[in-house]
């Protein structure tokens with residue numbers, strides 16, 4: 406979950422919006438949206454990281470095109486009704502500062518679609534990538550694998566599940582696993598339930614409402630994954646408007662950001678199988694965690710877009 410500190414204001418040079426009939430092709434709308442987004446000084450941190458990807462995502466979703474179909478239709482014209490819809494969406498992205506995913510109720514993680522609305526944070530956890538890269542991806546051989554055989558994983562716990570995105574990716578990656586997924590927010594769990602049903606995984610994913618491990622009685626897991634709230638007090642005070650559109654309880658990690666991570670690390674040994682492990686995302690809190698738990702041999706994992714924001718620790722080392 407990348408967060409960006411920014412409270413920048415839209416440029417006063419923002420021109421009036423386009424009218425239907427002034428723009429013709431998908432590419433026209435892409436160029437127009439990018440110009441407007443840049444002039445409005447939007448922040449891009451919710452599944453896309455730049456204005457071009459954000460505009461392509463918004464336009465593609467509005468026209469019911471899969472993400473990889475934009476290029477095919479880049480020079481195709483849109484109808485008047487489609488133009489009205491696109492101009493309205495582009496304007497709402499600017500005036501509401503809501504992440505594009507909320508405006509179209511959709512986000513993709515690892516190519517997998519999820520329903521989202523304001524009841525959940527927009528999924529962007531680095532754990533999605535790590536599940537593929539470090540948990541028995543046969544293409545990588547065994548060298549990077551933290552769990553060699555995805556087929557042998559029987560029980561997974563996703564703490565702080567939000568939309569259920571990581572629980573669902575885990576269920577897809579570990580085909581024989583049962584997944585327990587916990588969140589304190591009843592609202593978030595309603596969204597998670599919708600996603601679990603959409604992916605036809607209701608028989609393998611159980612959703613629980615409660616405070617971290619509280620709803621789980623005596624269970625043991627081969628793998629615990631968690632993307633908990635981890636923004637410290639200073640970060641909370643400078644969240645950009647796009648993040649302020651998301652539930653604050655998805656971010657708030659207390660004064661130093663590690664209130665929940667601390668509790669997860671302390672309780673994890675009780676819930677892990679002897680040969681299991683914990684994979685936890687912590688944003689910019691690496692220093693605070695290493696200071697609080699100097700004795701733990703945390704393995705920091707990098708992804709395409711992150712460095713030292715997720716740690717792995719084997720149960721045996723906890």
Ligand SMILES: C[S@@+](CC[C@H](N)C(=O)[O-])C[C@H]1O[C@@H](n2cnc3c(N)ncnc32)[C@H](O)[C@@H]1O
Nearest residue numbers: 528530565566567588589590616617632634655
């Ligand atoms: C950063 S979001 C992660 C959501 C999802 N796993 C993802 O990666 O998109 C953190 C989630 O933790 C939940 N949460 C906050 N405090 C919690 C607690 N004490 N116990 C369980 N869940 C909690 C929030 O409601 C939010 O859905």
